[in-house]
Ligand SMILES: Nc1nc2c(ncn2[C@@H]2O[C@H](COP(=O)(O)OP(=O)(O)OP(=O)(O)O)[C@@H](O)[C@H]2O)c(=O)[nH]1
């Protein structure tokens with residue numbers, strides 16, 4: 654039987670951003686707790702959640718290894734007045750999840766702004782994922798599946814309707830080279846899949862950065878060794894020039910004691 658080590662090998666800080674009411678808190682609750690949050694209320698400042706996740710990585714071309722990683726989420730408030738606070742949370746973040754609402758075009762148009770923040774404020778190796786939430790509005794207006802009866806979500810008294818197409822989301826993701834999924838936090842659709850891709854990318858980036866650091870350390874050691882050899886080499890060269898090749902003598906015919 655394969656032994657699985659459940660101690661997290663790596664830990665990542667991830668910030669969740671996006672306009673107000675796009676569903677960031679619902680999304681995170683579905684992923685971490687497997688349910689909707691107990692109360693529907695706007696996030697004040699920031700909320701923290703953590704989850705360990707098992708991922709599979711290729712150790713060699715043939716063998717897959719199971720690795721446990723820990724993800725610490727910073728669920729931020731989308732309300733404009735918290736923007737400055739949200740910006741602070743990018744410090745040391747290895748991942749950023751930008752959420753928009755497919756029924757709210759403005760929230761999609763603001764994704765560029767959230768992307769700019771992430772690019773400017775997070776680490777250079779930060780993994781970015783964009784999620785278009787509330788795809789459940791695509792379901793038929795009234796639906797009954799056995800015992801389950803589905804009534805469409807409303808904005809006021811009007812059923813919510815999609816304002817951003819899947820293609821627009823895909824185009825934006827391609828243009829900005831970010832991971833992209835459409836999801837429904839309410840119906841728990843595609844969230845685990847999106848988070849799996851995100852966590853694997855985070856771990857891949859972690860390995861790349863570790864390799865780079867090792868390369869830098871090795872390159873530095875080699876440079877230091879070479880400099881050491883050069884210094885020693887220079888010293889022996891000056892000794893050589895001074896005592897032997899110059900053959901300088903003082904005025905009284907004595908060799909100078911320079912070395
Ligand atoms: N139809 C539908 N409604 C959703 C979905 N996710 C969230 N909502 C609704 O959207 C509203 C806002 O959800 P939140 O999770 O509080 O949104 P938020 O982005 O955390 O909002 P702030 O904390 O204010 O930034 C709530 O009324 C939710 O019920 C979804 O997938 N589908």
Ligand SMILES: [Mg+2]
Pocket residue numbers: 677678679694695696728729730731
């Ligand atoms: Mg919230």
